[in-house]
Amino acid sequence: MSPTPNPTILFVSNPQGIPVPGEDLIHRPDITIDIDNEPLNGGVLTKTVALGIDPYMRRRMQFEYKPNTPVLGCGIGVVLRSENPKFRVGDHILGRSYPFAQYAVLSEATEPLRVLKNETGLPWTAYLGVLGLAGETAWVGYKAHAEAKKGETIYVSTGAGTVGSVVCQAAKAEGLRVIASTGSESKVEFLKEIGVDVAFNYKKQDVGTVLKENGGVDIYWDNVGGKALETVMGCMNKYGRIVICGFASQWNVPPTEWHGNKSLVLALVKNVTIKGFLSHDTIAKYGDFDFEAEVTKLVKEGKLNVREEASDKLEDAMKMLGDCLVGANEGKGVIVFS
Amino acid sequence: MSPTPNPTILFVSNPQGIPVPGEDLIHRPDITIDIDNEPLNGGVLTKTVALGIDPYMRRRMQFEYKPNTPVLGCGIGVVLRSENPKFRVGDHILGRSYPFAQYAVLSEATEPLRVLKNETGLPWTAYLGVLGLAGETAWVGYKAHAEAKKGETIYVSTGAGTVGSVVCQAAKAEGLRVIASTGSESKVEFLKEIGVDVAFNYKKQDVGTVLKENGGVDIYWDNVGGKALETVMGCMNKYGRIVICGFASQWNVPPTEWHGNKSLVLALVKNVTIKGFLSHDTIAKYGDFDFEAEVTKLVKEGKLNVREEASDKLEDAMKMLGDCLVGANEGKGVIVFS
Numbered sequence: 001m002s003p004t005p006n007p008t009i010l011f012v013s014n015p016q017g018i019p020v021p022g023e024d025l026i027h028r029p030d031i032t033i034d035i036d037n038e039p040l041n042g043g044v045l046t047k048t049v050a051l052g053i054d055p056y057m058r059r060r061m062q063f064e065y066k067p068n069t070p071v072l073g074c075g076i077g078v079v080l081r082s083e084n085p086k087f088r089v090g091d092h093i094l095g096r097s098y099p100f101a102q103y104a105v106l107s108e109a110t111e112p113l114r115v116l117k118n119e120t121g122l123p124w125t126a127y128l129g130v131l132g133l134a135g136e137t138a139w140v141g142y143k144a145h146a147e148a149k150k151g152e153t154i155y156v157s158t159g160a161g162t163v164g165s166v167v168c169q170a171a172k173a174e175g176l177r178v179i180a181s182t183g184s185e186s187k188v189e190f191l192k193e194i195g196v197d198v199a200f201n202y203k204k205q206d207v208g209t210v211l212k213e214n215g216g217v218d219i220y221w222d223n224v225g226g227k228a229l230e231t232v233m234g235c236m237n238k239y240g241r242i243v244i245c246g247f248a249s250q251w252n253v254p255p256t257e258w259h260g261n262k263s264l265v266l267a268l269v270k271n272v273t274i275k276g277f278l279s280h281d282t283i284a285k286y287g288d289f290d291f292e293a294e295v296t297k298l299v300k301e302g303k304l305n306v307r308e309e310a311s312d313k314l315e316d317a318m319k320m321l322g323d324c325l326v327g328a329n330e331g332k333g334v335i336v337f338s
Numbered sequence: 339m340s341p342t343p344n345p346t347i348l349f350v351s352n353p354q355g356i357p358v359p360g361e362d363l364i365h366r367p368d369i370t371i372d373i374d375n376e377p378l379n380g381g382v383l384t385k386t387v388a389l390g391i392d393p394y395m396r397r398r399m400q401f402e403y404k405p406n407t408p409v410l411g412c413g414i415g416v417v418l419r420s421e422n423p424k425f426r427v428g429d430h431i432l433g434r435s436y437p438f439a440q441y442a443v444l445s446e447a448t449e450p451l452r453v454l455k456n457e458t459g460l461p462w463t464a465y466l467g468v469l470g471l472a473g474e475t476a477w478v479g480y481k482a483h484a485e486a487k488k489g490e491t492i493y494v495s496t497g498a499g500t501v502g503s504v505v506c507q508a509a510k511a512e513g514l515r516v517i518a519s520t521g522s523e524s525k526v527e528f529l530k531e532i533g534v535d536v537a538f539n540y541k542k543q544d545v546g547t548v549l550k551e552n553g554g555v556d557i558y559w560d561n562v563g564g565k566a567l568e569t570v571m572g573c574m575n576k577y578g579r580i581v582i583c584g585f586a587s588q589w590n591v592p593p594t595e596w597h598g599n600k601s602l603v604l605a606l607v608k609n610v611t612i613k614g615f616l617s618h619d620t621i622a623k624y625g626d627f628d629f630e631a632e633v634t635k636l637v638k639e640g641k642l643n644v645r646e647e648a649s650d651k652l653e654d655a656m657k658m659l660g661d662c663l664v665g666a667n668e669g670k671g672v673i674v675f676s
Contacts, residue, residue, distance in 0.1 A: 059607070063607075225602065225603060229602065238619065239619070239623065244602065244603075244605050244606045245606070246606075247603045247606065250603065255600070258600045258603075259598065259600070260597065260598015260599055260600050261598055261599045261600075261602055262593070262596045262597070262598050262599075264563065264567065264582065264599055264612075264614075265563060265582075265585045265588065265596075265614075266614070267582050267612060267613070267614025268582045268583070268584075268585065268614035268615065268616065269397070269401075269614070269616065270614065271614060271615050271616060271619045271620065271623075272614050273611060273612070273613045273614075274602075274605060274611070274612040274613075274614075275605070275611045275612075276602075276603075276604070276605025276606035276607070276608065276609060276610050276611075276612075277606065277609050278606065278607065278609060281576065281577070281609045282609065285577065285609075
C-alpha cells in the first residue's frame with residue numbers, strides 16, 4: 001500500500017519557558033507511514049482516537065523527550081494491526097507515552113499499554129482526564145499525602161484544572177472547607193458550581209490576604225510552586241501539610257530565574273510537612289486507593305465534574321499545551337480525531 | 339538584707355544577623371536583687387547553677403524576647419526560697435525560659451518547671467545538652483520524622499553539635515550509613531570518634547560532590563537551611579526525607595537576604611518529604627519516645643558522646659551564642675556558676 005499521511009507533532013528542543021509552536025514544537029503534516037508494512041516488533045499499530053494535553057508534558061520536555069522525535073503524552077488509539085496476542089484489532093488502547101500523531105506504533109517493551117473496555121459508557125476522553133493521569137494524580141495524591149481531616153481547610157491553587165477540581169471535590173466530599181483560586185471569572189464561576197467555599201481570581205485578589213482572612217490553611221495543594229508557595233507558607237496553620245503536585249508558575253521562565261523560596265524556615269516553626277510526589281511512585285508505594293472504581297462512581301453520580309476543551313486539529317495541541325501551562329485554557333485540553 | 343549583685347544578660351533588640359555583644363545583648367553586672375524580699379508571686383527564687391547556650395535562642399530573639407529584659411534559655415538553679423509546695427529549698431530546678439542571670443525568679447505560671455533528681459550521677463550540665471532540649475530535639479525529631487530504615491544513608495549537617503552528634507549516633511545504632519559535615523578539622527576528628535562513616539569539613543569539601551560520590555542520601559537532617567538545603571535536594575534519593583531542624587546558615591544575614599531555594603520542584607520529581615519540626619510540638623503529637631530513659635542509658639554505656647565547652651563567666655554567654663550560630667564553637671556551650 002502507498003504511504004499514508006501521518007501528521008505528527010515533533011519535539012525540537014527543551015524550551016527556555018513556554019514551548020513556542022513552530023520553534024520548540026513543530027507540526028509535520030508531511031510525515032507518512034506505510035500502514036500495512038510498518039514494522040511492529042511485537043507491538044501494535046493504532047489509529048489515534050484522542051490525545052490529552054497535560055501540564056506534566058512540560059516536565060517531560062526537560063527530562064525525557066528526545067529532539068526531533070514525536071511529543072509523547074496520554075493517548076487512545078484503535079488497533080489496526082497487532083503482533084501481541086493481548087491486543088486485538090479493534091481494541092481501544094491507552095498509552096501514556098503515546099506519540100502525538102495520526103497513527104502510532106506502540107509496544108509494551110517501552111511502556112505499559114492498557115485495553116480500555118469502557119463498560120461505563122463515558123466518553124473516551126474521560127480516560128485522558130478525570131479517569132486518566134490527571135484524575136489519578138489528584139486522587140492518589142490527595143488520599144496518600146494530604147492527611148485530610150473533616151473540618152480542616154484546604155487551599156487548592158489552579159482549582160479549576162482537572163487535578164485541582166478533582167481535589168476540590170474530593171475534599172468537599174470529606175467535609176473539608178475548600179478555598180480555591182484560578183485565573184479567570186468564568187473559572188471562578190465553575191469553582192462555585194462544584195461547591196468550592198471560597199473561590200477567587202488570583203489575578204484580582206492577593207492570595208496571602210484571602211488565606212489570612214479565612215483563618216489560614218491546614219492543607220495546601222500546590223499546583224504552581226514559585227512565589228505562591230512561598231506566600232502560602234506564611235498562611236499555614238500548625239501541623240499543616242503542603243502537597244507539591246505541580247510547578248505551573250515556573251515553566252514560563254528559565255530555571256536560572258525560578259523564584260527562590262525564602263520561607264522554608266516556617267516549616268520548622270509551624271511543624272509543616274511538605275510532600276512532593278509523582279503519581280506512579282505514590283501508587284508503587286501506597287496503592288491506587290481504588291482510583292478508577294471510586295472516581296467512575298462519582299462521575300456517573302454527577303458528583304465529580306471537570307471541564308473539557310476539545311479540538312479536532314492536531315496542530316492545536318501545541319498552543320493548547322502552552323495555554324494549559326499559563327492557565328489560559330478553560331478546561332482539560334483534548335485532541336479528538338474525527 | 340541589702341541588695342545583692344545579680345549580673346544579667348539583657349536582650350536589647352532583634353539583631354540583623356549574629357547578635358553583637360554590647361549592642362544586641364548587654365552584660366549588666368550592676369543589676370541587683372533583694373534576695374530576702376524579692377516578690378515571688380507563688381514562684382521560687384533560685385541561685386543559678388548552669389545555663390545552656392543553644393542555637394534556637396536566635397529564633398526566640400526574632401519571635402519572643404522583649405527588649406530590655408533578660409535573655410531566656412535553658413537553665414538550672416538551686417531553690418533559695420519557695421512559695422510553691424512542689425519546689426523545696428535546695429531542689430535543683432530546670433527551666434527552659436530561665437533568665438541569664440545569677441539569680442532568678444521562676445514561676446510555673448509562665449513556664450513548666452521541673453525538679454531534677456539526677457539519680458544517675460551525670461553532671462548537671464548534661465541536662466542542658468544531651469539530656470536537655472538539644473538531645474530531646476535530636477531524639478524525638480529523629481524517631482518521629484526520619485522514618486529511618488537499616489541500610490539507608492543519612493547526611494547530618496553540623497554533625498558535631500549536640501543535636502547533630504546525637505542524630506549521628508542514633509542513626510549508627512540503627513544500622514544506617516552516616517555522612518556528617520562540620521567546620522573544623524578537630525570536629526571532623528570528633529565525628530570519626532563517634533563512628534560517622536564519612537566525616538568531612540564543609541569549608542574544604544563541596545557538599546554536593548561528597549554526597550553524590552557516596553551514592554546520594556535517603557535522609558537529610560538539616561540543621562543549617564539556606565544554600566546547603568538547596569544543594570542537598572539535588573542529592574536526595576527517591577522517597578527521601580528531609581528533616582528541617584535548624585537554620586544555622588541564615589542567622590548571620592537579615593531575612594531579606596536569606597537564600598532563596600530554587601530546588602523545591604525536585605521534591606516532586608523525587609517524591610521527597612520535607613518535615614519541619616519543633617520538639618515540643620512533636621512531643622505533643624507523637625510522644626517523647628522514652629527520650630530521657632533511652633538517652634541516659636546510652637550516655638552511661640558510653641554509646642552517646644557529645645562535646646561540651648564550659649565557661650564560668652556569665653558575660654561569655656554572649657560570644658558563645660554567636661560562636662554556636664556560626665559553628666565557631668568546639669562543643670555545647672554552658673555557663674557553669676561557681
